[in-house]
Amino acid sequence: MKLPPILLALSTLIIATTAQGDPFHSAPQQATTHVEQGEEFTSHTLPQENPKESEDLAKTSPCDLPHLTQAEQYPFDFNQLKLVGLIRINEHYQGLFLNENQQLIALKKGDFLTLSQTEISDINLKSIHYIDWLNTPQCDQPRPLQRKL
Numbered sequence: 001m002k003l004p005p006i007l008l009a010l011s012t013l014i015i016a017t018t019a020q021g022d023p024f025h026s027a028p029q030q031a032t033t034h035v036e037q038g039e040e041f042t043s044h045t046l047p048q049e050n051p052k053e054s055e056d057l058a059k060t061s062p063c064d065l066p067h068l069t070q071a072e073q074y075p076f077d078f079n080q081l082k083l084v085g086l087i088r089i090n091e092h093y094q095g096l097f098l099n100e101n102q103q104l105i106a107l108k109k110g111d112f113l114t115l116s117q118t119e120i121s122d123i124n125l126k127s128i129h130y131i132d133w134l135n136t137p138q139c140d141q142p143r144p145l146q147r148k149l
Contacts, residue, residue: 068112073112117133
């Protein structure tokens with residue numbers, strides 16, 4: 001199977017930087033093996049934060065967000081993340097971000113950033129769409145925002 005040039009370059013970059021140590025993830029990770037359309041791959045996610053903290057942070061939003069209780073939640077502020085790449089693996093898109101500690105964070109549609117109350121609503125190869133629940137004036141009609149690469 002021949003890999004697309006962008007995916008090959010990205011994987012080479014990741015392998016080269018992890019050979020020097022693991023600067024992207026200082027916290028322990030959980031590895032999950034996925035099988036989609038006959039292809040197997042492993043993804044790594046940061047451990048989930050304390051549920052009590054999530055409840056306390058969720059109360060800071062003026063909107064009731066019950067649909068996000070099952071979403072993967074990350075303890076980051078979206079405004080502090082720098083968008084460095086957008087990738088597509090099979091039919092799934094992810095946004096690649098760097099935080100202030102130069103950790104690489106991969107976010108996908110449906111992920112929730114607890115510190116800024118931000119929900120990732122859509123990702124394509126040109127931009128990432130999100131909802132800033134802290135600054136949403138009408139909870140029943142959230143206005144999607146966009147960050148381009």
